[in-house]
Amino acid sequence: MPEITILKRPREEAVITQRMFFKKTARGKVIKVLRERYLRDDISCGIDGCRACNTTAQTILSRSGDTTHKDFPTGHYILPDTNVFLAQMDLIESNYFTPPIIILQTVMEEVRHRSLPLYSRLKALTTTDERKVWVFYNEFRSETAIVREDDETPNDRNDRGIRKAAEWYNAHLTLAHPPIRGQPKLALPKVVLITDDFANRQKAEREKIPCISVRSYVDGMKNSDQLLDLLSATGSDEVEPTRAVAGRTALYADYLPMSTLVAGVKAGQLHQGHFNANQFNYLEGTVPVPAFTKPVLLMGRENMNRAVQGDVVVVEVFDEREWKAPTDEVIDQEATLKNDDAEDSEEEGDDLMVHEHESKALRAEHAKKAPTEKQPTGRVVGIIKRNWRAYVCHIDSTSLTSSNATSLGLQTVFATPVSRLLPRIRLRTRQAPSLIGNKILVTIDRWEITSRYPEGHFVRTLGKAESKEAEQESLLLEFEVPYRPFGKAILDCLPPEGEQWVVPPKSAAIPEWRDRADLRDLIICSIDPPGCQDIDDALHARRLTNGNIEAGVHIADVSHFVHPETAMDNEAAARGSTVYLVDKRIDMLPALLGTNLCSLRPHVERLAFSVIWEMTVDAEIVDVRFTKSVIASKAAFEYGEAQLRKDDPIRLLNSLAQKLKAKRMAAGALNLASPEVKIHLDSSESSDPVDVEQKALHETNSLVEEFMLLANTSVARKTQESFPQTSVLRRHLPPPPTNFEKLQDILQKRKGLKLDVSSSGALADSLDKCLDPKEPAFNTLVRIMATRCMLSAEYFSSGSVSRDTFGHYGLASPIYTHFTSPIRRYADILVHRQLAAAIGYTPLHPSLHSKMHVERIMEVVNRRHRMAQMAGRASVEFYVGLALKGRNEREKEVTEDAFVIRTFRNGLGVFVSKLGLEGLVMFKRDTQFDAENYTISVPSSDVGRPDVTISVFDKVTVRIEVEKDKNTQRGRVKMTLVNPVDSRAL
């Protein structure tokens, strides 16, 4: 009989075998967590051919280490401390940084504890094939595991663990390289501890562990020139303490400690929110907080206190009598700070001039303002979370010291971010002259209280400014669009037949045909914009014998190919949506699916998910059913083409669509407008824009749209019914009435028009009445401005919000979702899965039963959706700029009609509807500005004539030029007024 013994670990060893810690939950409970720890002796060191370790174990590190560093001629491996990863991730990730790295488990855990984004970058580093990175589980190897001493801080304990591991590794190397008899004793490679913690280095030296600081390590590398630039400013403290740091005056107040911030927010005395910079005035920002209807205004550098766009900040709100109204002046950072020198300003002593400039710029706040315009005003007292990433910048050429414009010496320069919302970044680089005229990527490292600007470091060059490739990539980076090609793991999820995949012949035994309706005989067609490759919807309609009409919407069955929890599904979830740029499409799913297998091309059998209604002739829905199906589209129309065809099925569909639309409008749906322009490209190769025109709207556009809306609404009802807790829906919250205050006021004062915002229906009606008989475009303009006052629609999980907030304000629909574009939106894929489960086609994947999981995905998808829209818009803007440049060259002077949409003390905000372009007309000197009535008066161009008054909604003519900023090489659109006055004189 076999003897079974139970290996019970004696409780006496609890100190070693158990790791205990406390956790405070979000609800304020304290939980004691206990983890078992098993120490083992078979954790490999990861070095090739090590005799002491298990020979079968996988190894990554080469036997002799890296021998190119001048301080370690006998070869070495590096073992970085936590602070190296926290501060110098860009360096570690660089392709020039090649030494073999040993990452300790202790370090990994500390990084995770301190910063999740950095942790995921570190994780990614450990899995790439190109790099020699070995993760050593030191806490689990019996020789390197340590127990915390009494009175030892967690930090000291971890440092001790890291040193212990480094010590062990060096001792271990002697075992791995035993002396071979008859041969001279080989010099052994070393394991070098890299840390910027001075105390840790001292201790390590005492324990005879080789150690070095990051900077001195990089200095000794063979390609130190490229790498020194990547060093973040954070780590460089101790190496260059030469400047009289103590002598500098603090420009900003210190942040309060995190615990105080949290306590203050909880007690309601402080407020937390995202910092939004003002794009017209770099000295002003706002923080929307739940406690006030209007966002908290931050005025001036001191009160913005080093907050950068997107940071989660904590603000303190001043007494109500100190509240202010936002300034009505455009303050341009570049103009105001033109003479600020990067090297000089390090001393920040002689900043009187800057100060004067800025206080002049802020002077407007002293002007008396109507009390209604005042909004909560405060200052930033702390940062909860920095959302710093790599920013696309240009080097400001004036900040280079002229004497060494060609030298390769280290110098401090300013980088101006492309985005107007960001402050200039100061960085030290050796390659400054070669960077001029390029788009570069810069990361912010820190922002000291003594420094007017944040300090950062150079990451990499994107290419020449205004070259298409650089612009495109910078756009994608700026909006954080993931654009890498799909990896092998993802492509492996595609059907092995590839392009040759077809719907298998009908047979009950074939899984594709299980529970699928055969709709191949129906006359189905698709209507899409010209050149559309990813056709994800198709329609049909036919008269039934009972006089009713059957109408169907057929959506590509993407969920048949994209299964939950696969690499492809995860990637799609992370990408969130396809991003459309003018000259490029960044797919959410591999192109094989989007443009072939899931594209409902004509005359090809395709899998689809169909929504089929039975309607009366008056478009009343009698019945709706959902089914997976196989279809064969009979024709693919372009909008214009379908418009001309209008044969029977299309006419039928069209008549229904018109009735549906009428019903929707009656229910109070809004007809919103946003500037939509189309870029004509010369040819697909050159992609030089030739011209810009406004998109033409065909009746058939609205045909497709009506049916898609109907399908989405029907599907939303069905999935919400089946999965009340986790169904994926889309809502559009009604905007708070305060959002419209300004627009209402302008309309009232300028045009005598009233805007009723009590409900979406009322708004729709009053928008219809906003007409100017002389100016047909006026209505569109008001619609565009009204749209800007609204909140953006969002995806949500039905269990996460209360039932009465499900509604879609713009569409006036009580419930809504996205079902119709699964190729390009991830939310639609989820809805497909839920609908398939709701009709009993497949069981629902367990992850879609979890509210938390769905919420998490929704958060990502919402953000990606927003970013994708912004990226698309920015791409259009770039091409509008290019087109204008082309026109300028051809036509000498480009003038367009424009509407005034905003008045500033020193300028006008104008909107050129023909180009969908918003711009700024700046005056060099102040005008007579009437904030109450939204008018400015400028002297007439003819001497002796009375001043000309310009007000919001006035039609003016502007001259549009594209000029290149001399310093930053940033092309920008410049507008000047031509009519009623020529503003060049002003």
Place this chain on the structure above:
Amino acid sequence: MVSISKAEKAYIQSSLQSDPPLRADGRGLIDFRTIALESGIAPIANGSARISIGRNAQDGGGGTEVVAAAKLEVESVGDGEGVDGGRVVCSVSCSPTAYPLLSPNALDDLQHDMTSVLNATLSHPTIRPKNLGILPGRKSWLLNLDVIVFSDAGNIFDAIFMAARAALWDTKVPRTKSVQYRAKKSDRSDATQAMDMDVDEMAHVGSALDTRQTIQVADFELPDYWDEGEPLDGRQTWPVCLTLNLLPTLQFLDATLQEEASVPLKLLVFYSFQSDTTPLLRGMRLLGTGVSDLVQVKSLLKDGEKYARNVWVALEGKLKDEDLRRNQKARERFLNR
């Protein structure tokens, strides 16, 4: 809790009263059976101990066995039951195998009786530990002391109190740090200056009479996740229990089940010896069908104090040993592997 016949009862009583007194296991009247104590037996609790009285040395069976565990929980003061400064709630539950002959209802009653004795003594506000408060007036710790009786071979109350004392001795309270935000006065001229002024103001606020500026402590944090915390305050105040089993002419200690069944009256005394001079009587209780008078109780208290001190000293010595064993020695052993 065993039922014995009248003859057995008479036999036990007469042998106890004989000279010299005779007990079935050969002990003297004031001798205890062997007591075994181990602390820290429930790692997930904040403090725990197991005690057994009269366990068979050979096979580890038999004897009275009790486990106590203290668990701390954050509760808010004001809404609900929370008390400013924290509170202790005790409960005793009996494993059905400890009393196989009792019906579930009877077991419930028994548990309730034991709980009331323990709770009345240990939850008393006078011996409430001082470090159970987290944020004055906002948050405090609730200490749940749960005692489980696994088997009863007599003298259960002494065992329960010893286990409770050991568990509370072992209890560590996680260190908390209160975090607060102090709104500053509104007369500021410049934002940067105001920040500096904060420091000055703190110095001014010294006067306690200045009530205008109430300190708004809003929340707390754990400064050190890995630290178990500081020992629960009042290690010296948790009493021991001594059960005097009374026969008309004598009293004896640590009765077995049979002996318990043979005595008409038991006196429980709860003593704590914070310093050598002033032993504190934390409570007493008479259990049983017999009667007693003040004169007898007075002399019994004197004796009880003497015996209780012995138990106290022995227990304290062992508890200190346990502390050493679990921390310092374990670590040394780890280093000398």
